[in-house]
């Protein structure tokens with residue numbers, strides 16, 4: 277089992293996160309993967325928490341946090357199952373290709389039969405974990421029927437990026 281690499285979707289979140297004031301904010305990343313964005317949040321002095329279903333991702337991110345002399349709480353959790361409290365800012369770059377979900381090298385790219393299952397479960401649960409005025413970001417892909425979630429959860433676009441076979445959307449939920 278390996279850790280999801282830094283890709284275009286990671287960097288789409290990252291360059292927008294760089295513009296955010298995160299100081300002293302309660303920040304949560306669901307699905308830390310390579311840890312790039314949780315490390316950035318910790319560098320920006322957020323009170324950073326990160327979870328993943330993949331133990332390798334947690335271990336890898338813990339090592340990066342330590343190497344950079346930063347602080348973040350990192351633990352295994354299936355979405356919010358082990359998460360307590362409320363957060364000002366929650367991000368999730370979910371697996372969004374079509375196919376069975378899981379933590380194997382193939383499965384970590386997949387978000388269920390429609391590619392939207394992991395994203396939809398997140399969007400249903402996220403309101404209970406946001407502070408008043410808090411917001412959540414999620415990545416969606418043109419390779420799925422993402423418009424259904426945009427409509428259902430009233431998502432607003434932060435930025436989109438066309439890569440050769442798809443368009444990635446960074447969407448906001450408030």
Ligand SMILES: C[S@@+](CC[C@H](N)C(=O)[O-])C[C@H]1O[C@@H](n2cnc3c(N)ncnc32)[C@H](O)[C@@H]1O
Pocket residue numbers: 280281282283285286289306307308309310311312313327328329330333353354355356369370371372379384385394
């Ligand atoms: C597309 S990768 C994104 C990784 C990293 N955040 C990034 O932007 O590069 C999705 C990550 O979410 C994790 N994941 C998938 N389903 C999850 C779930 N139900 N709960 C927590 N993490 C999950 C995967 O293990 C993987 O690390």
